Amino acid sequence: MWLYYFNNLVASFPFFLKGVWTTVIVSLLSLVGGTILGFCIGIGRNSRIRVLRYSLAIYVDFMRGTPFLVQIFIVFFIFPEWGIQLEAFQAAVFSLTLYAGAYISEIVAGGISTISPGQTEAAMSGGLNWFQRLWFVIMPQALRPILPPLVGQYVLLIKDSSVISVIGLTDVTRVGWLTVQRIPEGLMVFGLVGILYFSICYPLIRLSNWFEKRLTIEKWTV
Amino acid sequence: MIQFTHVHKWFGKLHVLNDINLTVSAGEVAVICGPSGSGKSTLIRCINKLEPIVSGEILVDGIQVHDKHTSLTRLRAEIGFVFQQFNLYPHMTALDNVTLAPMKVRKTSRKEAEESGMILLEKVGIQDKAKAYPAQLSGGQQQRVAIARGLAMHPKIMLFDEPTSALDPEMINEVLDVMRKLANEGMTMVVVTHEMGFAREVSSHIIFMDQGQIVEVGTPTDFFENPKNDRTRLFLSKILTH
Numbered sequence: 001m002w003l004y005y006f007n008n009l010v011a012s013f014p015f016f017l018k019g020v021w022t023t024v025i026v027s028l029l030s031l032v033g034g035t036i037l038g039f040c041i042g043i044g045r046n047s048r049i050r051v052l053r054y055s056l057a058i059y060v061d062f063m064r065g066t067p068f069l070v071q072i073f074i075v076f077f078i079f080p081e082w083g084i085q086l087e088a089f090q091a092a093v094f095s096l097t098l099y100a101g102a103y104i105s106e107i108v109a110g111g112i113s114t115i116s117p118g119q120t121e122a123a124m125s126g127g128l129n130w131f132q133r134l135w136f137v138i139m140p141q142a143l144r145p146i147l148p149p150l151v152g153q154y155v156l157l158i159k160d161s162s163v164i165s166v167i168g169l170t171d172v173t174r175v176g177w178l179t180v181q182r183i184p185e186g187l188m189v190f191g192l193v194g195i196l197y198f199s200i201c202y203p204l205i206r207l208s209n210w211f212e213k214r215l216t217i218e219k220w221t222v
Numbered sequence: 223m224i225q226f227t228h229v230h231k232w233f234g235k236l237h238v239l240n241d242i243n244l245t246v247s248a249g250e251v252a253v254i255c256g257p258s259g260s261g262k263s264t265l266i267r268c269i270n271k272l273e274p275i276v277s278g279e280i281l282v283d284g285i286q287v288h289d290k291h292t293s294l295t296r297l298r299a300e301i302g303f304v305f306q307q308f309n310l311y312p313h314m315t316a317l318d319n320v321t322l323a324p325m326k327v328r329k330t331s332r333k334e335a336e337e338s339g340m341i342l343l344e345k346v347g348i349q350d351k352a353k354a355y356p357a358q359l360s361g362g363q364q365q366r367v368a369i370a371r372g373l374a375m376h377p378k379i380m381l382f383d384e385p386t387s388a389l390d391p392e393m394i395n396e397v398l399d400v401m402r403k404l405a406n407e408g409m410t411m412v413v414v415t416h417e418m419g420f421a422r423e424v425s426s427h428i429i430f431m432d433q434g435q436i437v438e439v440g441t442p443t444d445f446f447e448n449p450k451n452d453r454t455r456l457f458l459s460k461i462l463t464h
Contacts, residue, residue, distance in 0.1 A: 121272055122309035126323035127298040127375065136322060140313045 038104025
């Protein structure tokens with residue numbers, strides 16, 4: 001019987017690959033958007049404009065303090081009541097981008113905070129404006145403490161993306177749920193789901209480790 | 223060139239600058255000394271607005287430093303600042319450290335900036351280390367690059383905040399030599415330092431500060447030989463006995 005189910009699973013593999021594709025596309029778009037958003041917010045948290053600092057802090061705290069599931073429900077089910085109708089795919093990418101942005105902003109702000117204030121003072125004394133200071137002096141140095149945990153965060157976000165299955169998107173997790181109704185071997189089906197997530201995430205984990213090693217550029221370390 | 227008029231600053235309840243009135247004319251070298259916590263670093267940092275003031279006025283070459291309409295870019299292009307901790311950009315070579323501001327603020331071409339930069343590095347005696355990174359340089363070498371960086375915009379004034387305090391004793395002289403050279407060329411300088419030998423040799427006047435106030439100002443001769451104030455005498459007795 002087990003062999004029958006296994007053969008059935010193998011035959012369903014293309015369906016799983018479609019699921020992988022959805023997971024990858026949604027994750028990719030959200031991570032790119034979330035990274036851009038995260039950098040903007042992370043930099044904005046150090047602004048001199050108090051209103052900006054406070055509103056960003058509230059946003060980040062809210063996004064990090066509530067479950068992603070709740071956030072995606074609000075976007076998909078509650079926004080239409082306010083006149084904003086999004087398709088499942090759009091809602092997923094939108095929510096995941098906002099969610100990712102909040103977590104990434106913490107990593108970015110943390111990285112920036114490791115740079116000694118003397119660097120900013122030296123750049124100010126040279127007459128550089130805030131953008132020039134950020135671009136030429138602060139960010140190149142901040143990328144070192146930012147990149148390894150950033151890639152680690154990508155892995156977490158890809159795994160969190162499994163939540164999009166509840167609004168009907170056919171990602172890997174949803175394919176698993178649908179398949180297990182036909183092939184009632186939970187371990188087999190979700191074992192495959194796990195392996196597929198792992199194969200997406202593992203290269204990123206290796207990349208993160210590689211960054212950590214390579215970014216310790218000896219000639220910069222005072 | 224630099225004028226403080228009734229300047230006050232508080233850090234919370236601490237009256238860190240108490241009625242500061244001070245004039246430094248073009249070409250003069252003013253040395254500020256005093257016990258730690260006296261406000262001397264704060265004072266010098268107010269000149270290029272690294273620190274804001276609460277009341278009073280600071281004029282640099284006629285420009286009101288603390289007016290919110292003042293262009294900080296233009297102001298800071300006329301003032302070079304050398305820090306106790308050097309604060310070189312670790313991810314850039316010595317030459318790049320020197321050329322960054324001219325290229326980005328004055329929009330000088332890379333070629334021109336590097337030519338001028340090399341001349342400055344030569345002036346501070348470090349031209350063969352132009353392509354080295356700060357981490358590969360000794361403290362004295364780093365500070366000399368920092369001085370070259372401060373001179374990169376051809377400022378009218380150079381400010382030094384305890385430039386040798388973080389250096390090993392053997393390297394102090396190489397930095398002081400560069401500063402002496404600058405002084406002899408007529409640069410307007412304000413130096414916060416404990417190096418009394420340097421002060422005696424090079425300064426036009428010495429300013430002694432304690433607890434946020436200027437206690438005494440005098441020419442080197444007057445200051446060291448005839449201090450007028452008891453607190454000055456006390457400070458000198460502690461600092462000159464080793």
